[in-house]
Amino acid sequence: MLKNSLMCTYLSCCDYYRPQLFLLENVQGFLYCLEGKILPLTMKCLLRMGYQCTFAxxxxxxxxxxxxxL
Known part of the structure; x- marks a missing residue:
């Protein structure tokens, strides 16, 4: 599903470089992409990497x- 996406690349970079913190900015469409599944999946991946996540x-x-x- 996300193999060739920009989000997959971003998550790979976070996993490789392990910055202490980072900001992920995206447009409103991110909330609704693939029937709203991308945001929870992204947060789940980041949590598995050991990051604390906040969405706003x-x-x-x-x-x-x-x-x-908005």
Whole structure:
């Protein structure tokens, strides 16, 4: 399902380099991709790697970005 996806590549990089922390930013479509299965699968992978995960929908304008993405 995710073999050739950008998310798979990102997760592989996290697994290889093991940064202390990182931010995964994506657009709203990520929530609904493949019937909403990608987000839980991504978080499950990160948890198995030993990361603590938090999901939040943020309004970019609240952080100095001159656009709305919600």
């Amino acid at each position: 929908r943020l309004q970019a304008g609240n952080y100095g970005v001159p656009q709305s993405r």
